[in-house]
Amino acid sequence: MALYSEKVMDHFRNPRNVGVIEDANAIGEVGNAKCGDIMKMYLKIENDIVTDVKFETFGCGSAIASSSMATELIKGQPLSEVRKLTNRAVSEALDGLPDYKMHCSVLAEEAIQAALEDYEKRTGVTV
Template sequence: MVEYNEKVLDHFFNPRNVGVIEDADGIGRLGDASCGDVFVMYIKVRGGRIVDIKYQVQGCGAAIATCSALSEIAKGKTLQEAWHLTDDDVAAELGGLPLEKLHCSNLAATVLYRAILDYVENWRGNLHDWQRLYQQLG
C-alpha cells in the first residue's frame, strides 16, 4: 500500500480549484494509458497572468493531489512563470511523493503546459504581441 504524507492527503481529501471554466482561455488535456489517469486543466488569463485555474482529474490520490497543488502554485503567476513550473516544484509543494507516484507530478505539470500552449496558439491579439508572448515562454 502506498503511504502519503499529511499534505498530500489534505490535497486529496480537500482538493482545491476543482471544476470547469466554461469560457477558458486555454485548455490542456492528457491521458496516461499506463496508469489510467485522465487530466483536463482550464486557465483564464488576464494581462499575461493566470487569474483562474480549474481542473478535472480521474485518477489516483496522487493525481488529484498534484493537480490541486499545482493549481494553487500556478494561480496568480505570469504565463512565463507558470511555464517554468516543474514536476519537482509540484512534488516539493506537497512535501514529496512516494517514488511510484512521482510520475503524477510530471503529468500535472504537462497538462498545465498544454493549457498554456493552447492559450498561446489561440491568441487573438496582434502578431507582434503573439510572437513576444511565445518567445517569453521559451
Template sequence: MSNIYSEKAMDHFLNPRNMGKLDDPDGIGDVGNPGCGDLMTIYIKVDEDKIKDIKFKTLGCAAAIATSDMICELAKGKVLDDALKITFQDVVDKLGKLPPSKVHCANLAQKGLKEAINDYRGK
C-alpha cells in the first residue's frame, strides 16, 4: 500500500519486536518534544558493559515507532561504546525508505539510546 514508507519500515511500525518496558532497567532515555508530537522512552539492561536487553515505548508517528524499534534491534547485544556509534543514518539505511520530513525521527531514536546509556553510566 504505502510507498511513502518502505515495506520494512511499515513492518517495524505495525509489528514492533522490541516494544515494551523493562522491569528494573539499568538506564532510561527519555527524549522527544510535544511540539513535533513524538515522545520516546528507551529502556536498557546492561551486563558486562553490553546491552543485554533493550525496549522502547513511543508516542509518535509511524516513523517514530519504526525507528525506535530499529535502534533497539541494532543496539541489542552491543558493547556500550559500539552502541553509541550507531548513527541515525544506520537506522534509516536499515529501515529503507522514510519520508524525507520524517528522517529526524531516526535522530530522535539515536538520541534516546544515547540518553539511556548516559543514564546508566551516570548512576
C-alpha cells in the first residue's frame, strides 16, 4: 500500500502549470512557512475566463499534487465555475488523499479563492 494514489504521485512527479505568470491579474497566496506549506496561484483572467494559471508551492507531496490538480481544474474555466471549486473536487480528482493530508486540498481551494478576491480588489468586479 503506497502512501499516495498513482494520480497524486503523477501530479507530484510531473506537476502541471508550474511557475509564475509575470502579467497575472489575480494572485493568491495562502499557508505559512511555520506550518510547512505555502501555495501561490497566479491567474490570467480575460473576459471572465481563466486563460492561464500557474503555481508555486512549498510543501509536501500532496500539497504539490493538489496545487497541480487545482490548476488543471480551473484552466480555461469561466470565473463562475472557478468560484465553485472545492477541496473535495481537488481530492476526488486525485483519487483521494490520506485523511491527515486533506488540508492540502483545502489549501489549494483557498489559494484559488484568494486569487479571485485579489482579482475583485484589482478590478472592482464581483466574481
